[in-house]
Amino acid sequence: MTAQAPISGEIERSGGTWRFAANQPLRLDSGATLAPLEVAYETYGKLNAGKTNAVLVCHALTLDQHVASTHPTTGKPGWWNRAVGPGLPLDPERYFIVCANVVGGCMGTTGPASTDPATGAPYGLGFPVITIGDMVRAQAMLVEALGIETLFAVVGGSMGGMQVLQWAADYPEKLFSAVCIAAAPRHSAQNIAFHEVGRQAIMADPNWCGGAYLAAGLRPDKGLAVARMAAHITYLSESALQRKFGRELQRDGLSWGFDADFQVESYLRHQGASFVDRFDANSYLYITRAMDYFDLAANHGGILTEAFLKARTVRFCILSFSSDWLYPTSESRDVVRALNAAGCRASFAEIVTDKGHDAFLLDEPQLDQTLRGFMNAQAQARGLG
C-alpha cells in the first residue's frame, strides 16, 4: 500500500481517549516506516457541515492529547484549560478542536513502549528515531481520516509550535491559519546540550537496561527525574525562580545536610518525582531527539524562507515571551523575517512577562487576549459564527 492511497482507519473510543488505527504505515524521515500506527487523540466541539471549523492543537514535549480534559493518570485538569473551553479563545462551541498524542509519545500513540510486531515485546530502542516532520505526517493522516480537508487553524506552543511551522512547510494547502507560540525554527546548541544532559541522566540509570526496562519489569525513574529537573529549570526564567522561591527555606534554619533546605530544591524534586508517574523514559529520549533534529531550513537548502514559499495563503500568528531563554524572541523574529520574505501574512507579538518559557501554560492575560483577537479575526475571515 502506498502513501498515495486514501488514508483511513479504525476509529474508536477506547481507554478514555479516541484511537485512530491507520490503514497504512507511517513513512518516516529516516527512511523507515512505522506500522501499525495508532494515534490517540481527544476532540472538543463538533465538526460543522462545511468541515471548516477544525482546529488542531499540537502539544509540547511532555504533554499529551488531554488539552482540556482530565489526565487519566494524574487526575489533573487539561494542560490548556486556560485556552480551550467555553468562552475561551479556542471555544468548542465554535470550533472542532483536535489534539493528538505525538508519534513517539506514551499516551496511546505508537511509541517506544508500544509492542513491536516483529518481536511481540515493547520496541524500546528498536523504535525508529522520529522527527517533528514524522509527528506532523501522522497528524495529517488522522486529519485526512477524519474527513477534514483544511484545518481552520493549527496551534501549538514550544514543540507544538515547531509542529505548527512544520505543518506550514509540509501541508500549507491544508491550513487556513497557524499559531506558533514560544518556539524556534531550529534547536540551538544550548537546546541540544540541555536535552543531551537529560538523555545521559536516563541512560546512566542502571534500571534503563539499554532501553529494555519494560521487559525487565524495571523503570529508570531516578534518571528520568533528574532529566526532568534539569529541563524544568529551562522552562522558567531566572527572575520567576527568584520571585517564586528566592532563597526561601523549607524549614526554620538550614539542615546542614543534603535534605531539601531551599524551597526551590523541594519544588524541583517534586517536579522530578511526579513526572516519572506520567511519562515514559524512552519516549523522553525519542521526543527530545526529534526536537534536536528539528531544523526547518535544513530541508530547504538552508534557507528558512524557502520553507514558507507555498504558505502565502496561510495567516500566521507568531508569539514569543520576553523572558523565554529556551526559545528566545530572537528565534521567533527569525521565523517572522522568513515569513515576511516569503510573502506570507504574519502577525507577531512579543509578550512581556517574567514567567519564562512556560508562560504559554500559565496565567498570562496578554497571551489569552492576543490569541483570542487573532482567532476571532480569522473566524470572521473564514465565516465562522
Place this chain on the structure above:
Amino acid sequence: MTAQAPISGEIERSGGTWRFAANQPLRLDSGATLAPLEVAYETYGKLNAGKTNAVLVCHALTLDQHVASTHPTTGKPGWWNRAVGPGLPLDPERYFIVCANVVGGCMGTTGPASTDPATGAPYGLGFPVITIGDMVRAQAMLVEALGIETLFAVVGGSMGGMQVLQWAADYPEKLFSAVCIAAAPRHSAQNIAFHEVGRQAIMADPNWCGGAYLAAGLRPDKGLAVARMAAHITYLSESALQRKFGRELQRDGLSWGFDADFQVESYLRHQGASFVDRFDANSYLYITRAMDYFDLAANHGGILTEAFLKARTVRFCILSFSSDWLYPTSESRDVVRALNAAGCRASFAEIVTDKGHDAFLLDEPQLDQTLRGFMNAQAQARGLG
C-alpha cells in the same frame, strides 16, 4: 586548644604539593569543628622581607591549588596560567602567590574523602557541611601559619570571588586589596536549582552508596558526569555555544540513533567523562552546598553594606562578564553598590565578551589588561617594586 591560640602547624612538601597540618581544629559555621585540618597549597615566588607581597588566589568549585603548575592527575597546565606567571598580572617575580585547595576539596585539603579519625574510614557523608566562611577561615589559618599578617591581595573568580568577598567581610584588617571576578554576594534560586540537579544526579547513581562509595570500592562516575554536564552548560553563554558548535555534526549526516550526532553532545560527554578522573563526587556535593548556603548579607542583618563596613581601607576591584548568566553583572553591581554605601574604594568593570561565565579562565585580553592595571596600581600604592 582555643581558636585564640597562635595558629601554626607542620608544613612540608609532600606528594607534589605543600601541606599545612594545623595545630588546632577548624571551627565551622555549623557549630561543629574539623580536626585534624590539613590544607594543601601551592606557592609561586618569594615572600619579601616585609611580608607585604603575598597574594592569595582563591579557586572555583572544581579547581584546585594548581593555579600555575601542572595538575598531578591530568598533566594539564595550571588553570590560571594566563594570569599567574612571569610578565603576567600576578607575577611571581614581584608577588608571593599562594593558592590553597578549599576545605571539602579533594586535592589534599581535608574533605569528605579524607580519613575520619573517629572511624578510620573515609568521612563520606560523615563529613560536616561546610561554608564559604569555613573555607576562608581555613585559608586564614594557613596565612597566619605562614607568618603573613596582611595579604597584599586576595583574588578569585566564581566561587573564588565569593571567598574574596567573605575575606573582606571577615578579615578586612588582613587585606590590602581584593579582586572579585564573576561572582555574586549570594546564590540565586536558579544557581541553587542547577546545583541541586547535579547533586540529585550523583545521589541517583547506585554506585554512590549513600556516600560510602570509597569504602565499597566503587565510584559514582555516571552520576558525577551528568552533574558536570549540566553545570558546564551554565559556564558558557548561549552565543558561545552557538558560535563554537552551532548544529555542527560529528560525522556526515545524522545517526538516526542516540550516539553523539552533534558536536555539542560529544563535547559535553567529554567534559563529563574527563571530570570524573580528577574530582570526587562527595566533594562536589559539599562544595556546591557551601555555594548554595552563601549569602553574605544574611549574616549581617540582611544588609550587604553591613558586611563591608570594616573594609574601608581595602581597595576592591569587582569584575563581571556581559554574557555571564550564572553570575550576571547585576550581581556584581549589587556588590559595588554595597561597597559604595559602606564607603569602600571600589573599581568596577563589566567586560564585554560572549564567552559567558568561564571567560575568567579563557583568552580574554580585556580581563588580563584590567587585572594588570589594578594590580600594578595597588603594587605602587603598597610600595612593591
